[in-house]
Amino acid sequence: QSALTQPPSASGSPEQSVTISCTGTSTDVGGYNYVSWYQQHPGKAPKLMIYEVTKRPSGVPDRFSGSKSGNTASLTVSGLQAEDEADYYCYSYAGNNNFVFGAGTRVTVL
Amino acid sequence: EVQLVESGGGSVQPGGSLRLSCAASGFSFSAHWMSWVRQAPGKGLEWVANIKQDGSEKYYVDSVKGRFTISRDNAKNSLYLQMNSLRAEDTAVYYCTRHLYGSHDCWGKGTLLTVSS
Numbered sequence: 001q002s003a004l005t006q007p008p009s010a011s012g013s014p015e016q017s018v019t020i021s022c023t024g025t026s027t028d029v030g031g032y033n034y035v036s037w038y039q040q041h042p043g044k045a046p047k048l049m050i051y052e053v054t055k056r057p058s059g060v061p062d063r064f065s066g067s068k069s070g071n072t073a074s075l076t077v078s079g080l081q082a083e084d085e086a087d088y089y090c091y092s093y094a095g096n097n098n099f100v101f102g103a104g105t106r107v108t109v110l
Numbered sequence: 111e112v113q114l115v116e117s118g119g120g121s122v123q124p125g126g127s128l129r130l131s132c133a134a135s136g137f138s139f140s141a142h143w144m145s146w147v148r149q150a151p152g153k154g155l156e157w158v159a160n161i162k163q164d165g166s167e168k169y170y171v172d173s174v175k176g177r178f179t180i181s182r183d184n185a186k187n188s189l190y191l192q193m194n195s196l197r198a199e200d201t202a203v204y205y206c207t208r209h210l211y212g213s214h215d216c217w218g219k220g221t222l223l224t225v226s227s
Contacts, residue, residue: 003154034212038155045205045220046147046155051213089155093212097169099157 004029004090004102011108012080020105022073022090028100030071034093037066037075041086049088050075077107085109112136112216114206119221126196130221132189132206137216140164140184143209146191148202149220156202159191160209174200196225 005023012018022029022037029035035053038046048057050066053073063078073092077084090102118130130146146158159170159180168180179192189206203222207214 032212036213038214040155045217046214047217048213048215051211051215055211057215091155091157091213097160097167098171099160099212101155101157104154 006102028094035073114218116221130191139187145209
């Protein structure tokens with residue numbers, strides 16, 4: 001199972017927005033609404049930010065939002081803050097009881 | 111508070127075996143799918159295995175099939191990963207996670223496995 005495609009890096013100034021894409025195929029991202037996003041700070045465990053494409057767990061700021069169009073899912077961080085600087089990974093169900101992560105995107109707050 | 115605490119990591123030679131454990135607390139362990147996810151040094155995340163609430167269904171990433179076995183003991187609120195025929199490419203931090211709605215909603219801090227001669 002190939003990793004989902006994410007841009008290696010993204011950046012934005014404080015208070016701006018940044019959008020990270022996650023491209024798969026019709027057998028993973030495009031085929032199911034089980035796409036989730038994770039934030040990982042250096043040396044820390046990942047944290048769930050979005051699940052089922054658009055849903056935010058309790059405690060996650062509403063600055064984080066998810067969407068999907070066809071085989072591409074996206075995570076948008078609005079009103080960027082310094083603490084949003086981290087690695088972000090997408091994750092999708094890929095059918096036949098398989099799951100796949102994206103390769104990760106490093107977000108830098110300029 | 112939901113807590114997942116991994117243990118059992120360490121250094122092992124290629125071809126060796128090791129068993130990871132994960133102690134769960136703060137939630138109804140027996141009511142949830144559980145998973146292992148790993149991260150090689152400086153690399154991205156990789157889903158390794160899932161196990162159903164009662165242990166009746168288990169699924170693995172292709173690269174560990176036949177070598178790794180996921181299991182659980184609901185009476186002890188514990189998750190395990192038995193790893194055999196270890197390879198250098200299995201070197202990673204291994205995270206125990208709770209799997210819900212197709213996502214990993216809770217994570218442990220991880221335990222490091224190093225496979226090296």
